[in-house]
Amino acid sequence: MGQKIRANSVLPARREELTLHTADGLGLVAELALPEDRDPVATIIFLHPLPTHGGMMDSHVFRKAAFRLPALAGVAVLRYNSRGTWSEQGTSEGAFDNGVGERFDVAAALEFAEFHDLPNVWLVGWSFGTDVTLMHGLDPLVQGAILLSPPLRYSQPEHLAAWAEAGRPLTAIVPELDDYLRPVEARERFAAVPQVEVVAVEGGKHLWVGQAERVLDEIVARVAPEVAVPLPREWDGAMTAADTSAYNAHNLAAYQDVPVPGPAQRDAGS
Template sequence: MTASPSRADEIRASSILPARREDVELHTADGLTLVGELALPAHRDPVATLVTLHPLPTHGGFMDSHVLKKASYRLPATADLAVLRFNLRGVTSPRGTSQGAFDGGVGERYDVAAAIELAEFHEDPPLPRRWLVGWSFGTDLTLMYGLDPSIEGAILLSPPLRYSRPEHLAAWADSGKPLLALVPEHDDYLRPDEARERFSVVPQARVVGVDGAKHLWVGEPYVRRVLDEIVAQVNPTALPLPTTWPAAEQRHEPSPTVRA
């Protein structure tokens, strides 16, 4: 008798798909220990790696900011990606509290370097083809401190261009490394037309305006659009991403109050 196929359920905002998940610690050059998590494909080595940098801590940003958390919950299974998330200095999440205190984008340079170093030298398994994925404040950190030889390129979600300066964009232009900016139509800080003008100094930058979206990317359609664009840049052979997954392989978490 042929076994009936397992039921597939829609991937929802609360879905957690199979992955190997390990708590990690990052050690900065100025002596701090930061806490994080590395999510890996469940049964194979990753084909590429996302090193994520979260939104502004003073406005609620942390390693569990929802788009980054959903990337870690889905992309190891659906796109064979490794996803590194961590709390910047002084930031708390259920994973724990990173040492230090918010430094307005100055001391955070060491946090970015520590994350890149962990990804570069992780051995079991190796973490190949490393990309930075910054969101809001995390995009400024990416532009200011992310031009490391071990980084292939960067993806910017809702870049405000608040802390970064023209010289940082000029350095990315000179590097030739890919730069993708996803800019919400109704962003609070930088909207698509202005973003295209300001990123025009980086010839290889691609600015994608997302109709209807806001700075926090609230709503499952916008989360899926972000994840689709990330995968299109990093591992396009995985597209289209599935919208369902075997029910027996999904876990779910309670829907939290939206925080950046």
């Protein structure tokens, strides 16, 4: 009988710590997770929430995706800390640039995926990462994009128009109780993109606490439609447990709207 997959469960994968190199000379902390014993059927590049409010490559949905999807869905997961962003895995060079310089970060991730022949590349943004996706993710390599809790704050109508013209699949997964953009308004604002699919999640909130499994099922259904969903909630095989206490403390501070300590402050004990 399989073991229950919990929030900190880590399933088998080939994992590699990386440095992505941007065209403007920065090094970005990153990780690639591949299926352990097969080639991936698809590739997801994750673009994290706002780093000034605790967003990072280890934000809980993305961390769980990297822990689970290579084994459960045969999907490759590439995630990175955008410029100036901190996580336990390290701090990327540079400084947060309000979605402008972040175009080089997206390009570096796509260049890595192309150079390493990663198949069927999709972008998945969350919150601020959805704006970065809309602004800078319309690359020939990208098959489509999924937007989690899109606020439509930094992106502009011309970015939606470009996605509409390109005709690439675009899915907005919108929490019913989102703090910024709820399903009714989302449908109105995304009406400029004929092919967009707006998925309203009943009871969902911006941070997807307690609903990561639902989100991962929605993602896999689109990037790897041949994989059955819902994904298994148990695993019959090797499984380890990650120490997520540092991430949880970091995120709790951010979600309570208090200053989020960087590595220097954490080392100083503040």
